[in-house]
Amino acid sequence: MEILFIVNYCQVANITSSDDEQDSFHDLSELEGEENINGSGTDAVQSTAMYMEADDTLSSHLAANTQTCSDQNNTNGLIRKTINGIETQTRNSQGLIPPHISQIYDELFVIHQKLQREALLFRHEAALAKIRDVEEEVHTKFRIIKEQHEAEVKQLTEALREITKENRRLKSSFDTLKERNDSLKKQLSDISELNKKLEGQARKVQARLENLQRKHEFLTVQKSKDVYQVVQQSKPVKQEKGTVVSKIAKVPLNLQVYELLTALMDWISDQDLSKVKTQEEREGSHKLLLTQNSKKTYTQEKCMKLLPVVAEQLQWMPFVNSKLHMPVIKFIYWSIRQLDTGMQHAAMASTMRRLGEEVFKGVASKGRLHSSPEQPNESKSKSAAFFKSSFMPLRFLSTLIVLKTVTQADYLAQAFDSLCVDLKTDEGKSLFLEYQCVPVLLNHLKISSKGLLSSALDGLLQMTMESDSLQPFLEACSNESFFRTCSVLLRTPKLDLQILEKLCVILQKLSRIKSNKKMFELFTLHLMIQELQRTTHPDHAFLCINLNSILFNLGLARSNSLASSPSTSH
Template sequence: MSCDALWAYSPDSRLSRVPAFTASCKNPPFRLISTFVLLGNPNSSSPSRPRPLAENLLYGFIQKLPLSYCVRVYDFTKSLAYLWEKKFKFSINCDNFMGFKAISTFFFFLIQRESSAQQEYALQLQKREHLLTEREALLFRHEAALAKIRGVEEEVHTKFGIIKEQHEAEVKQLTEALREITKENRRLKSSFDTLKEMNDSLRKQLSDVTELNKKLEGQARKVQARLENLQRKHEFLMVRKSKDICQVVQQSKPVKQKKVMVTSKIAKLPLNSQVYELLTLLMDWISDQHLSKIKIQEEREDTHKFMATQTSKKSCTQERCMKLLPIATEQLQWMPFVNPKLHMSVIKFIYWSIRQLDTGIQHATMTSTMRRLGEDIFKGIVSKGNPHSSEQSTESKSKSAAFFKSSCMPLRFLSTLIVLKTVTQVDYLAQAFDSLRIDLKTDEGKSLFLEYQCVPVVLSHLKVSSRGLLSSALDGLLQMTTESGSLQPFLEACSNESFFRACSILLRSSKLDVQILEKLCVILQKLSRIKSNKKMFELFTLHQMIQELHRTTNPDHAFLCINLNSILLNLGLSRSTSLTSSLSTSQ
């Protein structure tokens, strides 16, 4: 609203309308300004207004206004006075302006209060600005630290991922290495256990060999003494024989010495040949008709059904064999001077005589005879000159008779059997078993094995104590189990109590090698095909031992498992499916 509008009201009604006009002004600053204008100039011709009312209104407005509005009103009042002078062409004296001085004074105090308040507020703002600056700097430092932390965190995460991958790779590598080391440790442990068992067995063998060595040393001393006695006896007999020959020569008619030597040779040599031919015929007859019947006697001994008369005949036969064997052993020295065709009969007679003694109790005095007989058969006889000639010719050539090393298979085969029955030296026995195994590869050798009833001979070496010869003995028996015409007679020869008893003793031993078990099980598998042998398996509890062995055998030994399954199947103790399951397990 302009000043013209303010003065448009009539002068008479000015005083009455001031409160109404000022009350109608909604803007507080304008309300204050309108109050100043309505108060008017005191020098003008308008009637004066009542001062107390205007001043009261003014002070009332000022007290209600904020300080900032009062400052604005003061500035506006100055500008209003300038406009008034310019419009109405008269100056306003601010000193005479009613209430203006008081208002100016009041505004001065208000301005002072405002300035002090502004100074305090400025100080507060400075403090706040300082605090904000510090907080901003702290925030920047925190942000920089967070940025570094984020960078470090990313780097840490990256390195952590790399380290984790390296750790997993190392763990995997170490796990594989640990597995390999564990496997190697298991192998070493099993090898160590095997070596320990072998060491224990070797120690036991060493102790056995030591004891055997002591026994052999004692026997060697006895043999040496016996040999010295025999040598003295031989020298005495040779001297006595030479004396007898001299006496016969002195009593004979005087003839020329050359003619005597020629006639003596002509007379003696044919006589010896005829005697040996007669003796060999008798030996063949006795061996074939009497001594070779040992098989029937053994069967009767097993069944305990032979008569008392047969027992007496058997003992009589053994006594006669004990008397004949030393003489036959001495006669081996004559073999180089006899027709080699006659050697077979002598060796066969000696063999059957030894077999007759083997069925009974061998006399203690026969030990040295048996040993000497075995060595002579093994090494052969080498002699120089005729032992019946009175003169030893220097021009005579040495003659020999080979038995164990003979090229004739029947003679060599019988000599091998005699060596196996008489010799106790391990190296001799090993060579004898090798020779027997080679001969048994032929059909002729298998026929000779059955003819001379060799099962008891080999059976005497199936002992756990002689582990070195056990494998060789089983090799000889395995040669007889090959498919041939001799297989069934061989199995029948093994179907007796003595053979099954020896097998039972072997299976009860816990020190047998897997190879020996495999060889033994092959023979038992062949025997289990014969139905009558089931009683033998049950009599010696072989079926229970085979079942236990089948349960504890390592499936890796497939050949042994197959033979065990086959034995149980033949005995009716296992189903046919067990063989299939064992084969699948071994594969």
């Protein structure tokens, strides 16, 4: 509408200008000029009326289109500026609009702007009112939601409090039950230990009682024999000669019985009892068959019955041929090896101790057994030396029996010294392998007795010397029992340097066998060796060389970091 008004206004101005030019060109009369002026005034009034009508139309249009007011204001402002510029330019160029008309126009324009501002203000107030309504509604909903949330939180808090109380009550009950359970477990453990101790004591007392009974019976028989001998001595010489003849007749028969028994012992030892090694290896794999278990139990029971009898018969060894001593000692040794594990060994503790002491000290006895009738009244003192025998196989077996049965430190020290001396010979090394001595020495590889530990390692070191027995010895040591014992020793804090060096020499020999690598890894020996290599002072050259050699054999060290092959003795 404003554009229409501008177009009409321009037409009116052009018409007025053309009329003025015609009046001045034809020199019209003053009246005609007045009429023209009046005519121009009338046109101006009409134009003003048209503008007012357009302005009213524009105002109503703007009031009706409140949604597009902000976009049209910029356009209206440009249009108004354009109109003002055109009107000003037209008035300035032609000067045809009367001043009062321009003043009316300006006033109307100002009124129009105020109306626009009022309309905009009304729209803003309406918008603010709507915003207030929406805000109040939002606040109302928010307050309702907040109240609901607080109610839910309160309800959940109460429920959580109840659950917490119940959990605390249950935890308290659980702690009480746990304390009672721990107390009962401790009581049960104490009672079990006490029961085991009492059972062990009962077995020891029972075994001791049996030994005492057998000893009493033997002493009774011995006393009766002594009384009989005294009575026989008090008789006339003729009668004594007859008695001697009868004894002479009985002695060969007794010797034949001993020969028969020793031959049977030798047979049993070689064919049955010496198979303890195979059973130990199978025991480590936990795959023993039921028949083998029953056979082993049967063998152990027989050994438990025979060992006390054999211990009693040791007193008769001085009266028999010394060649018969070896089968008896061998039978004792293999019987003891059959009782290495289990409760049987504990039940035979007193018998074992007696066997060890008699084998260590030897047996000395006075008797009247005569081998010829020419010396009927001669009483000879005879003895049977086992541990101190000059016959190496007998001495070697006696040493092993002492190591298996005796607990006195001085006896064990002498036994280890004798063993190390014998192992310096090839015969001693062969006997070591023949009688499977590795488990015997393993029992003494304990940190509780450093002196015996060092002596046991010395015995093993003798076997690591270069000889035909070296490889079989290393194979005998390539088992879980040996590596487990070495692992326990290496884990001992502040282990003596000499003991550590001796142990590393043995491990260095075992590391040469490729199949032993899994044993090193199974018991984490390789990690302990690496740690020792890292922490060992370089001044301990012998130990460092052996540690490096072990790691090299296991494939855990470079060859250029190793020296030449280390020596096998310290």
